[in-house]
Amino acid sequence: MSTIRISRVSRWYGNVVAVNDVTMRIGPGVTGLLGPNGAGKSTLISMMAGFLPPSTGTVTLDDVPVWKNESAYSQIGLVPETEAVYDTLTGTDFVRANAELHGLASPGPAAALAIAVVAMEEAAGRRISTYSKGMKQRIKMAAALVHEPSVLLLDEPFNGMDPRQRLHLMDLLRKMGADGRTVLFSSHILEEVQQVATHIEVVVSGRHAASGDYRAIRTLMTDRPMLYRLRSSDDRRLASALIGDPCTTGADLDASALQVQVVDFERFSKLVPGLARDLGIRLLEVSPTDESLESVFSYLVGRR
Structure with missing residues (x-):
């Protein structure tokens, strides 16, 4: 070797x-x-x-x-x-x-x-x-x-x-x-x-x-939010609930999905299922949209 x-x-x-x-x-x-x-x-x-x-x-x-x-x-x-x-x-x-x-x-x-x-x-x-x-x-x-x-x-x-x-x-x-x-x-x-x-x-x-x-x-990139895509039976109500929590810094809602900026993944991962249950919302998708090498690379290039 x-x-x-x-x-x-x-x-x-x-x-x-x-x-x-x-x-x-x-x-x-x-x-x-x-x-x-x-x-x-x-x-x-x-x-x-x-x-x-x-x-x-x-x-x-x-x-x-x-x-x-x-x-x-x-x-x-x-x-x-x-x-x-x-x-x-x-x-x-x-x-x-x-x-x-x-x-x-x-x-x-x-x-x-x-x-x-x-x-x-x-x-x-x-x-x-x-x-x-x-x-x-x-x-x-x-x-x-x-x-x-x-x-x-x-x-x-x-x-x-x-x-x-x-x-x-x-x-x-x-x-x-x-x-x-x-x-x-x-x-x-x-x-x-x-x-x-x-x-x-x-x-x-x-x-x-x-x-x-x-x-x-x-x-390690704690100063940059992670972007998550969520689809549910009621994206608007879910967005309203999430935006008020400190684990998120923003949310964008369009016709197809909800995009949420997450700064505390551990809290976010526990919060979403609980909110969905309490609000009677059915979750269809929760997935990271930028958890890829391209996202890492672009962020590092932008820092220089």
């Missing part, structure tokens, strides 16, 4: 600061790296992969610096956001070339195994120039896996994939994380991160904004 540690890392290009004093730990399992465009995600991944040195600070793999460390490179697989493929090669040739670059004793069988893992056997004999965007993503994944790395870094791996391909990749990432590999991926498709990652790291404007399970982060 491998662990990447980023300690007080900054990276700048001239006068532009891409990453500013970031510290984080990426251990076994699946970690999602989140941030808006330009937040520094790709720069961080490049430094973790050893393709880019930090301007200050250190990036280590199992306590050994990654930059210019050949033994670290052999443990890392990278799927970059850019195409990074040779269109004139077949999928098999491309993956086998990566196996040979890693000095594998049996590059052919290793390439065939990696291609099978990403379910690209049928298209492996075709030139990459004929591939769709999603297929190119999968063949890059095979090339990254061919030497069986303990660490896998993926930059926007779901780009261009159709729903079936996304589901396959999500299952693959979960399996690798469960097997003890250290997997980190960035994505702007927040629902997929929520479904796959057991841990998240959030970067905003080059800085580390949050770390942990997204639900735990959301629970």
Whole structure:
């Protein structure tokens, strides 16, 4: 099992600061790296992969610096956001070339195994120039896996994939994380991160904004109300009763449902059933409308 540690890392290009004093730990399992465009995600991944040195600070793999460390490179697989493929090669040739670059004793069988893992056997004999965007993503994944790395870094791996391909990749990432590999991926498709990652790291404007399970982060946001959707047999009476209680700060009523801003979830969860019973109101739905990774992410971005 491998662990990447980023300690007080900054990276700048001239006068532009891409990453500013970031510290984080990426251990076994699946970690999602989140941030808006330009937040520094790709720069961080490049430094973790050893393709880019930090301007200050250190990036280590199992306590050994990654930059210019050949033994670290052999443990890392990278799927970059850019195409990074040779269109004139077949999928098999491309993956086998990566196996040979890693000095594998049996590059052919290793390439065939990696291609099978990403379910690209049928298209492996075709030139990459004929591939769709999603297929190119999968063949890059095979090339990254061919030497069986303990660490896998993926930059926007779901780009261009159709729903079936996304589901396959999500299952693959979960399996690798469960097997003890250290997997980190960035994505702007927040629902997929929520479904796959057991841990998240959030970067905003080059800085580390949050770390942990997204639900735990959301629970710590006590200064921001949670939004709940309620449907009942009498939304108007229910709204009148709820708005007078200190566990809520506001309510909006439309033709389809009641939206309530909640600042004390524990009190709210006990209050609603009791009110419904006392008022003779039948509850049809009580559900959070913003208890998602996208809500967490948007809130963190807004704080910066």
